[in-house]
Amino acid sequence: MTMLPPDVPAVAPSTSSGLEKALRSLSIITMLMTVPQVLAVWGSQSANGVSLISWVAYLVSACLWFVYGVRKNDKTIYLACVGWIVLDASIVVGVIIRG
Numbered sequence: 447m448t449m450l451p452p453d454v455p456a457v458a459p460s461t462s463s464g465l466e467k468a469l470r471s472l473s474i475i476t477m478l479m480t481v482p483q484v485l486a487v488w489g490s491q492s493a494n495g496v497s498l499i500s501w502v503a504y505l506v507s508a509c510l511w512f513v514y515g516v517r518k519n520d521k522t523i524y525l526a527c528v529g530w531i532v533l534d535a536s537i538v539v540g541v542i543i544r545g
Contacts, residue, residue: 487540505534
């Protein structure tokens with residue numbers, strides 16, 4: 447999962463540094479790179495070769511980052527985590543169903 451480090455304070459978009467803009471873009475790009483895995487799990491009859499343990503770990507991590515972002519009131523963190531939770535959960539559910 448790609449996002450700002452936890453010690454970086456939230457900054458208004460108009461004053462964002464180049465690094466912060468790049469990190470936000472990378473967060474979206476890496477989510478888009480996960481969509482083919484979701485489609486592969488749900489578009490086939492089987493989820494062979496997809497690691498349930500790995501995707502559950504990603505899901506747990508995204509949930510914890512979401513809680514952290516909400517507690518810090520950092521939209522950069524928690525809004526990105528919503529996307530990750532949806533993607534990770536869809537893969538986990540798909541692997542369980544299509545196993």
